[in-house]
Amino acid sequence: MCFRPTEMQMKKCPKCGANNKPIATECAQCGEPLEQMKVDFDADQAKLDSFATMPPMPSAPQAPSNPVPPSIPKPPSA
């Protein structure tokens, strides 16, 4: 079995110049994120989506207007 790496499809790390697999998302040598073959438009969109799915900051602080809520009278326990 002769495995010949096709340099055309190999991702060359822009940082350290190491050849990574075409499916590699980051450099195996230095960890530099590699550009995806696919449109990175989705990646940006995913970031926006993940950002949008984050729970919103509580706009209204929980400050009770009444100092003490009316306590319900307990029934006499026998």
Ligand SMILES: [Zn+2]
């Ligand atoms: Zn690298």
